[in-house]
Amino acid sequence: MAAEPATLPEAATVYWRPRADGERLDRRGRLWTLTTVAHVVPFIGTAALLCWLSWAATPVALACLAHAWIIPALYAQRGANVVRPRPKTAAAAENTALGLLGDLVGHEARELHAQTGLVIERGRLGTWLVGEAGALLVRGRKVWCFCVRVNDPSLPSADRIAHLLLALRSDEQGFATVANLAFAGAPRRVRARMREPMRPALDRAAKTQR
Amino acid sequence: MSKLVRMDQTGHTTVAEWRADDPASVEAAVAAFRAELERGYFGMVSTGEGHAEQVKALPVDAPLVILRLPISGG
Numbered sequence: 001m002a003a004e005p006a007t008l009p010e011a012a013t014v015y016w017r018p019r020a021d022g023e024r025l026d027r028r029g030r031l032w033t034l035t036t037v038a039h040v041v042p043f044i045g046t047a048a049l050l051c052w053l054s055w056a057a058t059p060v061a062l063a064c065l066a067h068a069w070i071i072p073a074l075y076a077q078r079g080a081n082v083v084r085p086r087p088k089t090a091a092a093a094e095n096t097a098l099g100l101l102g103d104l105v106g107h108e109a110r111e112l113h114a115q116t117g118l119v120i121e122r123g124r125l126g127t128w129l130v131g132e133a134g135a136l137l138v139r140g141r142k143v144w145c146f147c148v149r150v151n152d153p154s155l156p157s158a159d160r161i162a163h164l165l166l167a168l169r170s171d172e173q174g175f176a177t178v179a180n181l182a183f184a185g186a187p188r189r190v191r192a193r194m195r196e197p198m199r200p201a202l203d204r205a206a207k208t209q210r
Numbered sequence: 211m212s213k214l215v216r217m218d219q220t221g222h223t224t225v226a227e228w229r230a231d232d233p234a235s236v237e238a239a240v241a242a243f244r245a246e247l248e249r250g251y252f253g254m255v256s257t258g259e260g261h262a263e264q265v266k267a268l269p270v271d272a273p274l275v276i277l278r279l280p281i282s283g284g
Contacts, residue, residue, distance in 0.1 A: 159217045
């Protein structure tokens with residue numbers, strides 16, 4: 001079999017990015033946490049200072065606290081959006097694509113996909129949940145939300161997932177390099193913003209990391 | 211019977227079918243595979259649970275070869 005070395009060809013299109021690995025992902029995860037802290041702490045500090053200076057400044061202090069809450073919430077929402085379902089194509093095409101995807105995954109993943117629309121895949125970097133236009137990587141106590149897709153919107157939903165799944169299986173690190181990181185943080189923050197039927201998939205992935 | 215399938219808007223299309231002991235069908239499948247690579251598709255074969263490999267030449271002994279499009283960060 002004329003197999004290529006396990007390097008995703010698409011990684012060449014992002015040649016300036018260092019190849020993703022566990023250490024780099026962890027570093028980026030810590031950076032996300034620091035960024036969140038850097039957003040939240042000044043607003044909370046300002047709110048406390050304003051209240052201490054004068055009770056008349058309470059409305060401004062409340063606005064500061066609202067900012068401290070809403071900025072991280074927007075980031076987490078951005079993370080959850082990577083697995084938001086896309087519009088479906090014709091039913092016949094969706095069923096055909098579903099058959100092929102079903103052949104690629106095991107019973108457990110097939111069942112979870114039917115329930116949540118996400119395919120679970122255990123990798124070396126962690127446990128992946130692959131959606132139509134993005135993937136979540138649960139690694140330790142954090143989740144990394146990646147925006148990644150096949151550039152053909154006419155493809156049925158299951159085919160879009162199958163494209164990402166095959167790319168992920170052929171080169172996991174290359175996949176994480178090509179994908180754009182939309183958010184990294186606590187799974188509960190993303191879970192709260194995911195559609196309810198999808199949440200069990202994140203619970204299942206988190207369970208594999210305990 | 212081995213199959214070469216392309217993931218497309220119909221779900222998937224069987225581009226070629228061949229038997230390793232039938233040179234004519236292999237030749238036709240190899241030509242079809244090359245034509246799809248020229249259109250920008252990548253050939254993929256499953257290599258066990260959770261593993262896949264990209265192939266540049268048609269693996270005649272593989273039961274299923276899947277053609278996929280490139281992916282990119284969204």
